[in-house]
Amino acid sequence: xxxxxxxxxxxxxxxxxxxxxxxxxxxxxxxxxxxxxxxxxxxxxxxxxxxxxxxxxxxxxxxxxxxxxxxxxxxxxxxxxxxxxxxxxxxxxxxxxxxxxxxxxxxxxxxxxxxxxxxxxxxxxxxxxxxxxxxxxxxxxxxxxxxxxxxxxxxxxxxxxxxxxxxxxxxxxxxxxxxxxxxxxxxxxxxxxxxxxxxxxxxxxxxxxxxxxxxxxxxxxxxxxxxxxxxxxxxxxxxxxxxxxxxxxxxxxxxxxxxxxxxxxxxxxxxxxxxxxxxxxxxxxxxxxxxxxxxxxxxxxxxxxxxxxxxxxxxxxxxxxxxxxxxx
Amino acid sequence: xxxxxxxxxxxxxxxxxxxxxxxxxxxxxxxxxxxxxxxxxxxxxxxxxxxxxxxxxxxxxxxxxxxxxxxxxxxxxxxxxxxxxxxxxxxxxxxxxxxxxxxxxxxxxxxxxxxxxxxxxxxxxxxxxxxxxxxxxxxxxxxxxxxxxxxxxxxxxxxxxxxxxxxxxxxxxxxxxxxxxxxxxxxxxxxxxxxxxxxxxxxxxxxxxxxxxxxxxxxxxxxxxxxxxxxxxxxxxxxxxxxxxxxxxxxxxxxxxxxxxxxxxxxxxxxxxxxxxxxxxxxxxxxxxxxxxxxxxxxxxxxxxxxxxxxxxxxxxxxxxxxxxxxxxxxxxxxxxxxxxxxxxxxxxxxxxxxxxxxxxxxxxxxxxxxxxxxxxxxxxxxxxxxxxxxxxxxxxxxxxxxxxxxxxxxxxxxxxxxxxxxxxxxxxxxxxxxxxxxxxxxxxxxxxxxxxxxxxxxxxxxxxxxxxxxxxxxxxxxxxxxxxxxxxxxxxxxxxxxxxxxxxxxxxxxxxxxxxxxxxxxxxxxxxxxxxxxxxxxxxxxxxxxxxxxxxxxxxxxxxx
Numbered sequence: 001x002x003x004x005x006x007x008x009x010x011x012x013x014x015x016x017x018x019x020x021x022x023x024x025x026x027x028x029x030x031x032x033x034x035x036x037x038x039x040x041x042x043x044x045x046x047x048x049x050x051x052x053x054x055x056x057x058x059x060x061x062x063x064x065x066x067x068x069x070x071x072x073x074x075x076x077x078x079x080x081x082x083x084x085x086x087x088x089x090x091x092x093x094x095x096x097x098x099x100x101x102x103x104x105x106x107x108x109x110x111x112x113x114x115x116x117x118x119x120x121x122x123x124x125x126x127x128x129x130x131x132x133x134x135x136x137x138x139x140x141x142x143x144x145x146x147x148x149x150x151x152x153x154x155x156x157x158x159x160x161x162x163x164x165x166x167x168x169x170x171x172x173x174x175x176x177x178x179x180x181x182x183x184x185x186x187x188x189x190x191x192x193x194x195x196x197x198x199x200x201x202x203x204x205x206x207x208x209x210x211x212x213x214x215x216x217x218x219x220x221x222x223x224x225x226x227x228x229x230x231x232x233x234x235x236x237x238x239x240x241x242x243x244x245x246x247x248x249x250x251x252x253x254x255x256x257x258x259x260x261x262x263x264x265x266x267x268x269x270x271x272x273x274x275x276x277x278x279x280x281x282x283x284x285x286x287x288x289x290x291x292x293x294x295x296x297x298x299x300x301x302x303x304x305x306x307x308x309x310x311x312x313x314x315x316x317x318x319x320x321x322x323x324x325x326x327x328x
Numbered sequence: 329x330x331x332x333x334x335x336x337x338x339x340x341x342x343x344x345x346x347x348x349x350x351x352x353x354x355x356x357x358x359x360x361x362x363x364x365x366x367x368x369x370x371x372x373x374x375x376x377x378x379x380x381x382x383x384x385x386x387x388x389x390x391x392x393x394x395x396x397x398x399x400x401x402x403x404x405x406x407x408x409x410x411x412x413x414x415x416x417x418x419x420x421x422x423x424x425x426x427x428x429x430x431x432x433x434x435x436x437x438x439x440x441x442x443x444x445x446x447x448x449x450x451x452x453x454x455x456x457x458x459x460x461x462x463x464x465x466x467x468x469x470x471x472x473x474x475x476x477x478x479x480x481x482x483x484x485x486x487x488x489x490x491x492x493x494x495x496x497x498x499x500x501x502x503x504x505x506x507x508x509x510x511x512x513x514x515x516x517x518x519x520x521x522x523x524x525x526x527x528x529x530x531x532x533x534x535x536x537x538x539x540x541x542x543x544x545x546x547x548x549x550x551x552x553x554x555x556x557x558x559x560x561x562x563x564x565x566x567x568x569x570x571x572x573x574x575x576x577x578x579x580x581x582x583x584x585x586x587x588x589x590x591x592x593x594x595x596x597x598x599x600x601x602x603x604x605x606x607x608x609x610x611x612x613x614x615x616x617x618x619x620x621x622x623x624x625x626x627x628x629x630x631x632x633x634x635x636x637x638x639x640x641x642x643x644x645x646x647x648x649x650x651x652x653x654x655x656x657x658x659x660x661x662x663x664x665x666x667x668x669x670x671x672x673x674x675x676x677x678x679x680x681x682x683x684x685x686x687x688x689x690x691x692x693x694x695x696x697x698x699x700x701x702x703x704x705x706x707x708x709x710x711x712x713x714x715x716x717x718x719x720x721x722x723x724x725x726x727x728x729x730x731x732x733x734x735x736x737x738x739x740x741x742x743x744x745x746x747x748x749x750x751x752x753x754x755x756x757x758x759x760x761x762x763x764x765x766x767x768x769x770x771x772x773x774x775x776x777x778x779x780x781x782x783x784x785x786x787x788x789x790x791x792x793x794x795x796x797x798x799x800x801x802x803x804x805x806x807x808x809x810x811x812x813x814x815x816x817x818x819x820x821x822x823x824x825x826x827x828x829x830x831x832x833x834x835x836x837x838x839x840x841x842x843x844x845x846x847x848x849x850x851x852x853x854x855x856x857x858x859x860x861x862x863x864x865x866x867x868x869x870x871x872x873x874x875x876x877x878x879x880x881x882x883x884x885x886x887x888x889x890x
Binding site for chain 2: 014015035046051055057060061062063080082108111125134136137140150
């Protein structure tokens, strides 16, 4: 494939002495084929045009997780992103640092915040009463998928919840937690589920699927979070807003086929908690946004209930083995 | 100035395994690494880790394969130690949480690998290194071991013949600091970046080897560089030997399965040096395409490829634009592994008191002239464990040396000098490109003395350029430009030892193949090359050391055919 000229529009960040960030944009022209990884082009710029351009990288093969950065509006590993796939009609691509972590310089961010989240879930196998003695050939079916995670933080960078909450544990850490809870050798599964049910844990995910979309290793963190929720509730962790909310949804849909939005807050937060939201409710009422508190049953409710029954008997499972990746 | 009983440099498999073991003995241990532990290059190992855990296999058989694979220059006591420890090493990793692939009965699955007489390579799909690395990091976190993350060591401080610790540079803050320690254990990996194309990470610049060499330790067998038979054509990125272990063929541009000519019994699963030479011969004789031959996996089918080799499939698609389910992958021999390294005894001690080494940065030597696939992960885990265990025993009775402040100042001055240079010299990348290209062209699979000389002749020019190269980045924070410049010094030192070792060794053994001396010469050359930096002459000094043998008939040098 023949060479073309591409323009890399790169955000250059320098932290001033007072801690604020000085940001500007530099454009560099590079020659490459459409298949060339963006990382090679960054290296080309650093080696031959401007040695001060700063980014992390190491393995060049999408397994060390160093080179996560925003390329063309999405967080990706520069080493596995082909330039031809990300440029606009002018053969230009914009490159910036990851989001949700403080920038150190140019495209390098402070990884401490991200890793502190991972440390928070106790990222190691624990001895305890729930360890299985034996493992069989299917023991890691649930584990294998999430152990593909390389902790590159692409998911955390594009996580819409991390954007609004510094406390949220985040997709990678929760996927890692799922890895232990699914491991037959783990001894403290119940403890883990209990802790994860607390604030800023599994119930804080908004299920926007960004983490699934950007993960370069097909880990599907959100799917792991959804499974954690089910397991946490199955293990009796019901005394939290997330579980109550899920229960309320489930109750409404199975009994009437539609949500009773006026009362769902009450059932999630309790009467006192709901009263605390009165200000917002009055605001909504003023705009005519408070729905009727009287439930109405939809037509063909039996069909909805049949779907529920079917799913409860045969729960959907995400893929746990890398099998179905047949190309388009 | 910081102080620890034991400072471990490098947070790959060897370093973390040692740390986890030493901490059990109550040692005050810290790890320092220029990248976050999970970014260490151990993660890129794909295929697996050898251990005779099947009752039908034996450590003796594993040891014999390794001695033969080493082309009879590996140290037999160390090889036996590694193969005996292998089973425990793997089972221990399993207990710590590594999700090894399993057989139906729950036992750890094993696949065939090159030059092995039994299917003894334990694996986790084709990302064995990654899961082992993550497991050890988990244990490191659990044990609460302090890690100096993203800190590069710039000097190993030797005072009156004793190593007193390291001087390091905090990349994030731009600060130079000293860590004094009773023992400094180097687990800094290989030097693949000496070559322009290699399977290695950009972080693999052999820093520990080069700094140990400058501090007065010896390097052994530096001329033995493994060229992996299946690096991707463009990037050199690794395609695991496991791809051939699972049944992949090597074919030339005419579609012939050429290994039938070169290794009629083992075919694609002959020893790596044998396969790399066969490929290079095919390419040189015009039966390759664009400098590559092909790894054909099509007959394995999508299901097996997805289950056993998913990463390989993804890499081939991302980096070569081919899907191995439908198209053979263009590959070529690529610089991969350093059999040589810091000379140690079988427990990891160097000739310098207070300095130890393990993993790829060390030369124990268990790999001799050619490492077997699946033995490098084993080397890191076993010798990391042994070093940690031994030091855990010994450190209590040792005194804390004093690391002089002047050592820290010396490194500060070195950095200031680099930063203050006028923008007249070349950029660091220019030195790396010229060095890498010369090593690629002249000191690779086949070595001709005229070519080796050409590489040798380039060294003084590069050394001159090192004294004038300039930095574009003069800032204090996260100055990668500065790091690259400092690493260049290491790469040039190491290249010089490789080149000189290759020129001196007038025989062909394992990965070292001299076209003018095509045969192995046991009478004159069954010995280790020992390289020491001669500070007075400012050059490399050579000596030789006998192979440590255990007197078994089975290990006597024989014709090596596969």
